[in-house]
Amino acid sequence: MEQIMILNGSPRAPKSNSKRYAKIFRQYCKMDTAYFDISKSNHLSLCSEMERFSKLLLVFPLYADGIPVTLLDFLKTLEQNPPPKKPSVSVLINCGFLESGQNDVAVDMVRLFCRKNGYPFGCVLKIGSGEAILDTPFRILAIRKIKALSKGVQKGEHKAFKVSMPLSRKMFIKASTSYWIRYGQKNNVTREQMATLNIEDQ
Numbered sequence: 001m002e003q004i005m006i007l008n009g010s011p012r013a014p015k016s017n018s019k020r021y022a023k024i025f026r027q028y029c030k031m032d033t034a035y036f037d038i039s040k041s042n043h044l045s046l047c048s049e050m051e052r053f054s055k056l057l058l059v060f061p062l063y064a065d066g067i068p069v070t071l072l073d074f075l076k077t078l079e080q081n082p083p084p085k086k087p088s089v090s091v092l093i094n095c096g097f098l099e100s101g102q103n104d105v106a107v108d109m110v111r112l113f114c115r116k117n118g119y120p121f122g123c124v125l126k127i128g129s130g131e132a133i134l135d136t137p138f139r140i141l142a143i144r145k146i147k148a149l150s151k152g153v154q155k156g157e158h159k160a161f162k163v164s165m166p167l168s169r170k171m172f173i174k175a176s177t178s179y180w181i182r183y184g185q186k187n188n189v190t191r192e193q194m195a196t197l198n199i200e201d202q
């Protein structure tokens with residue numbers, strides 16, 4: 001029986017938004033799914049697991065306008081250790097900025113990997129405002145598109161979907177700025193500290 005392998009490529013996979021998106025995908029998917037976080041130590045076992053699946057869904061965030069290193073490193077291992085029969089690859093990507101189009105380059109990176117390595121490309125869902133949307137009333141818009149993605153993946157279609165919060169950029173920046181300032185306050189970090197490159201050392 002056909003099954004979908006779901007790989008979470010977020011560097012913070014166990015606590016990630018990607019994990020929440022994958023959970024919703026699984027809720028609406030009628031086919032059997034198996035979910036795995038990509039970690040530093042499980043690349044080879046994921047590569048050998050992959051032969052059981054006809055479809056692969058990569059769920060990951062946009063990091064610095066590209067794919068996060070967690071996923072990049074895994075793809076390098078997969079390139080050297082491909083499964084005997086290659087599954088079709090679909091993508092569910094989310095980014096922090098409002099515009100879902102911010103994800104385009106990262107999706108192209110996965111497409112290029114697929115083209116170079118002989119994996120059929122399936123469907124893609126690009127989520128903008130992905131850090132926030134699930135905790136707002138606009139959640140329903142994201143769920144609708146994840147449902148559509150799951151249908152597309154199951155039917156073996158080649159469809160592209162996108163979703164974001166229906167806000168103006170100005171409103172989004174205002175709302176997200178006050179969210180991050182409050183978040184900083186909760187953790188005793190000021191707005192000024194957040195604006196420095198030293199924040200990682202705190």
Ligand SMILES: Cc1cc2nc3c(=O)[nH]c(=O)nc-3n(C[C@H](O)[C@H](O)[C@H](O)COP(=O)(O)O)c2cc1C
Pocket residue numbers: 010011012015016017018019060061062063064065066094095096097098102130131132
């Ligand atoms: C190091 C880092 C780099 C990021 N780079 C971008 C970016 O270039 N564009 C963007 O829209 N969001 C960016 N984000 C925001 C993430 O894509 C966003 O928070 C996402 O919801 C994280 O998903 P995850 O919880 O599944 O990792 C970045 C976040 C981090 C931590």
